[in-house]
Amino acid sequence: MSSKNDSTTETSPKGTVVLNEERCKGCTYCVRFCPTGALEMTDRLNPKGYRLPTLAHPEKCNGCDLCGMYCPDFAIYGKRLKKKQQEEE
Amino acid sequence: MTEIKAHPVDGLLRTDRIPHIWCPGCGVGTSVNCFTRAIEKVGMDLDKLHVVSGIGCTGRVAGYINVDSFHTTHGRALAFATGLSLSRPDSKVVVYSGDGDLTAIGGNHLIHAARRNVDMTVICVNNYTYGMTGGQVTPTTPDKALASTAPFGNYEYTFNVPHLAVSSGATYVARWTVFHVRQLTRAMTKALRHKGFSFIEVLSPCPTLYMRRNKLGAAVNLMEYFKENAVVQDGADTATVGLESGETIIGEFVNVRKPTLKECYEERMSEALGDEFVPYEGDK
Amino acid sequence: MGKSKIVDTGIHFIDGNMACAEGAIAAGCRFVSGYPITPSTEVVEHIAKRFPKIGGMFIQMEDELAASICFQGAVWSGVKGMTVTSGPGFSLMMEHVGLAAMLETPCVFINVQRAGPSTGLPTAPAQQDIMQARWGSHGDYEIIALSPSSPQECFDYMVTCFNLSEKYRCPVFFMLDETVGHMHGKVNIPEADQIDVRPRINTQRPPGQYNPYEVYEGSVPEMVKVGMGHRIHLTGLTHDEKGYPAMNADAQQKLVTRLCSKVLDNVDDISIIQSDDVEESDVVVISYGITSRIVEHAAELARAQGAKVGTTRLVTIWPFNDKAVAEVASKTKNIIVAEMNLGQIVNEVRRVTGPTFPIHFVGNAGGRTIDPQIIVEKILEVSR
Numbered sequence: 069m070s071s072k073n074d075s076t077t078e079t080s081p082k083g084t085v086v087l088n089e090e091r092c093k094g095c096t097y098c099v100r101f102c103p104t105g106a107l108e109m110t111d112r113l114n115p116k117g118y119r120l121p122t123l124a125h126p127e128k129c130n131g132c133d134l135c136g137m138y139c140p141d142f143a144i145y146g147k148r149l150k151k152k153q154q155e156e157e
Numbered sequence: 158m159t160e161i162k163a164h165p166v167d168g169l170l171r172t173d174r175i176p177h178i179w180c181p182g183c184g185v186g187t188s189v190n191c192f193t194r195a196i197e198k199v200g201m202d203l204d205k206l207h208v209v210s211g212i213g214c215t216g217r218v219a220g221y222i223n224v225d226s227f228h229t230t231h232g233r234a235l236a237f238a239t240g241l242s243l244s245r246p247d248s249k250v251v252v253y254s255g256d257g258d259l260t261a262i263g264g265n266h267l268i269h270a271a272r273r274n275v276d277m278t279v280i281c282v283n284n285y286t287y288g289m290t291g292g293q294v295t296p297t298t299p300d301k302a303l304a305s306t307a308p309f310g311n312y313e314y315t316f317n318v319p320h321l322a323v324s325s326g327a328t329y330v331a332r333w334t335v336f337h338v339r340q341l342t343r344a345m346t347k348a349l350r351h352k353g354f355s356f357i358e359v360l361s362p363c364p365t366l367y368m369r370r371n372k373l374g375a376a377v378n379l380m381e382y383f384k385e386n387a388v389v390q391d392g393a394d395t396a397t398v399g400l401e402s403g404e405t406i407i408g409e410f411v412n413v414r415k416p417t418l419k420e421c422y423e424e425r426m427s428e429a430l431g432d433e434f435v436p437y438e439g440d441k
Numbered sequence: 442m443g444k445s446k447i448v449d450t451g452i453h454f455i456d457g458n459m460a461c462a463e464g465a466i467a468a469g470c471r472f473v474s475g476y477p478i479t480p481s482t483e484v485v486e487h488i489a490k491r492f493p494k495i496g497g498m499f500i501q502m503e504d505e506l507a508a509s510i511c512f513q514g515a516v517w518s519g520v521k522g523m524t525v526t527s528g529p530g531f532s533l534m535m536e537h538v539g540l541a542a543m544l545e546t547p548c549v550f551i552n553v554q555r556a557g558p559s560t561g562l563p564t565a566p567a568q569q570d571i572m573q574a575r576w577g578s579h580g581d582y583e584i585i586a587l588s589p590s591s592p593q594e595c596f597d598y599m600v601t602c603f604n605l606s607e608k609y610r611c612p613v614f615f616m617l618d619e620t621v622g623h624m625h626g627k628v629n630i631p632e633a634d635q636i637d638v639r640p641r642i643n644t645q646r647p648p649g650q651y652n653p654y655e656v657y658e659g660s661v662p663e664m665v666k667v668g669m670g671h672r673i674h675l676t677g678l679t680h681d682e683k684g685y686p687a688m689n690a691d692a693q694q695k696l697v698t699r700l701c702s703k704v705l706d707n708v709d710d711i712s713i714i715q716s717d718d719v720e721e722s723d724v725v726v727i728s729y730g731i732t733s734r735i736v737e738h739a740a741e742l743a744r745a746q747g748a749k750v751g752t753t754r755l756v757t758i759w760p761f762n763d764k765a766v767a768e769v770a771s772k773t774k775n776i777i778v779a780e781m782n783l784g785q786i787v788n789e790v791r792r793v794t795g796p797t798f799p800i801h802f803v804g805n806a807g808g809r810t811i812d813p814q815i816i817v818e819k820i821l822e823v824s825r
């Protein structure tokens with residue numbers, strides 16, 4: 069995942085996620101249980117052949133880290149952005 | 158998104174062993190995720206937290222948590238933990254193991270550790286099967302469910318695990334599912350703070366062996382099932398929470414304080430021996 | 442502090458089982474998990490009385506499976522521990538003999554042998570668990586086993602057992618039999634400072650510079666306990682120096698050969714063998730435990746009838762002292778092995794001496810000690 073995704077956010081996002089692609093096993097928990105629907109599965113595979121999720125809707129992410137709690141593989145986590153960061157994103 | 162490799166709970170994991178051996182969507186990983194967060198929340202001195210596991214998929218947990226940890230023998234983690242807990246009254250000893258390990262081969266040790274109210278926390282991940290050995294039937298496999306050693310469906314009665322723990326004398330007993338990450342984390346926090354025998358049953362998907370064989374779909378399907386169907390009934394009479402009813406009753410069932418094994422020992426000996434009694438303080 | 446003496450210095454008239462309990466206390470044992478079984482129960486009964494007065498902890502577990510691992514949990518907290526059993530209990534404990542061998546847990550198992558198989562004769566003596574002590578758990582590993590022949594030796598060699606377990610970090614078996622366990626005799630317990638006790642020695646290496654299964658010196662890794670900041674992980678799986686599972690044949694080869702060689706390469710240091718009148722004898726009787734006292738008596742009787750007979754007593758049964766037995770064979774013409782079973786150590790002796798050396802056997806199926814007269818007759822018959 070990159071930080072350069074062409075987000076069309078109108079309001080600055082409150083949070084974001086960090087994905088460690090090598091650890092991900094593509095279980096979809098983060099996508100299914102993100103309360104705001106910010107994540108989506110992609111067709112991209114990691115070196116082990118697992119499908120990766122992505123922050124498809126960065127504007128929706130509030131950094132609650134629920135994805136980070138569901139992930140059985142310690143591959144993803146959410147974090148809240150400070151005001152200044154929010155503007156930069 | 159920033160490419161930082163570390164996960165917030167990495168400090169509690171043996172990251173040199175990650176990725177772990179569990180299958181995609183295995184609930185054991187999510188339960189460990191909750192466990193690490195509970196450790197953080199309690200703010201434990203990590204030199205005073207010891208994790209002991211038996212054998213099986215969940216039995217591998219001890220190998221991933223970055224505290225002094227023991228991967229012992231099948232079913233006997235509880236007995237090992239009893240010796241360790243008695244010798245380290247200032248530490249928290251956690252037994253982390255699966256349904257087969259704790260309720261079948263370790264069943265006798267489970268009832269006696271609970272009866273004695275040994276000061277320890279038991280996390281029992283119940284995924285209805287023996288995962289490590291290929292999906293055999295366990296005392297918690299649901300009625301008619303398929304297992305490699307129950308090829309025509311299970312026909313034995315199943316254990317009501319929280320009721321077993323309560324009846325045996327456990328002083329904190331809860332059941333959650335790995336869908337209920339926040340509640341599970343909170344229960345683990347309470348169990349870690351509890352003085353005495355605390356027991357949490359964690360209902361969890363084994364997508365590779367249990368679910369595939371029973372055509373239950375992907376791991377996430379059981380998670381969705383828990384989400385839709387589990388009913389929180391804190392304080393429920395554990396006699397009514399058996400899973401055979403088709404209902405998944407979850408919550409905190411029992412939370413009482415009773416003198417622990419060590420406290421009972423000290424009280425009895427002080428009474429019987431007076432000044433002659435010298436309490437056991439491990440290697441101090 | 443309580444008023445009770447830790448080491449009960451003085452002359453006592455007690456049985457072997459009680460002497461074991463006192464020996465364990467003198468050796469620094471402070472945690473015992475047990476399960477009652479005849480004829481060993483008096484050991485834990487005595488421990489249960491003594492421990493609350495000296496800061497020890499006894500717990501009666503739900504079975505021998507639990508008893509044989511509970512104390513190992515205590516050992517990893519820094520305490521010395523043991524368990525005690527007999528007969529079927531010994532069979533149940535085998536799983537955790539293997540665990541102790543694999544984790545290199547310093548620990549002691551007392552087996553007051555009774556006649557088997559199965560429930561057998563619970564109140565009668567035997568020496569039938571000798572091979573089980575050696576091979577009872579699955580896999581390859583080495584253990585140490587000693588066999589006392591009197592209450593005094595129960596005390597003295599109990600301390601030796603603990604010292605060896607600390608030094609070699611392997612299961613150490615104290616192989617009594619019902620007769621020695623229940624035999625009363627004079628036991629002289631020395632002053633505490635006169636008893637040679639090896640303390641637990643934990644690593645001095647700081648976290649980050651210590652691996653629980655790396656051998657820094659000799660062939661035994663440095664011991665550790667929980668709470669020292671090392672974040673140890675110990676597993677019954679084949680493991681590397683760090684203690685992490687290592688699921689391959691090379692790791693297995695390296696680990697298991699070391700588990701064996703740390704004992705086998707140190708037989709001279711470990712082994713206690715007592716020989717008398719072996720030089721230029723016609724026959725030497727090899728025995729151990731209670732049988733060696735019977736053999737002593739039989740040898741006296743045979744000497745009175747003109748026999749040139751020597752005796753060799755294996756205080757240490759395992760590791761088997763090939764060198765000492767070969768030396769005995771080089772000095773005599775015949776060897777008789779006497780043991781309360783149908784032939785266990787006799788096969789070890791035969792292995793050492795080779796098939797052409799005359800080896801004779803006197804034994805029984807357990808249930809009673811060997812009649813000295815049978816040994817006398819055998820000595821006379823062989824040396825004729």
Ligand code: SF4
Nearest residue numbers: 102129132133135146
């Ligand atoms: S941090 Fe919360 S909102 Fe953001 S992706 Fe994760 S679960 Fe969704």
Ligand code: SF4
Nearest residue numbers: 092093095096098139
């Ligand atoms: S929950 Fe974790 S392992 Fe599963 S898809 Fe999301 S990031 Fe990957």
Ligand code: SF4
Nearest residue numbers: 179180183214288363
């Ligand atoms: S077999 Fe089942 S329990 Fe074991 S790791 Fe895989 S999913 Fe988890």
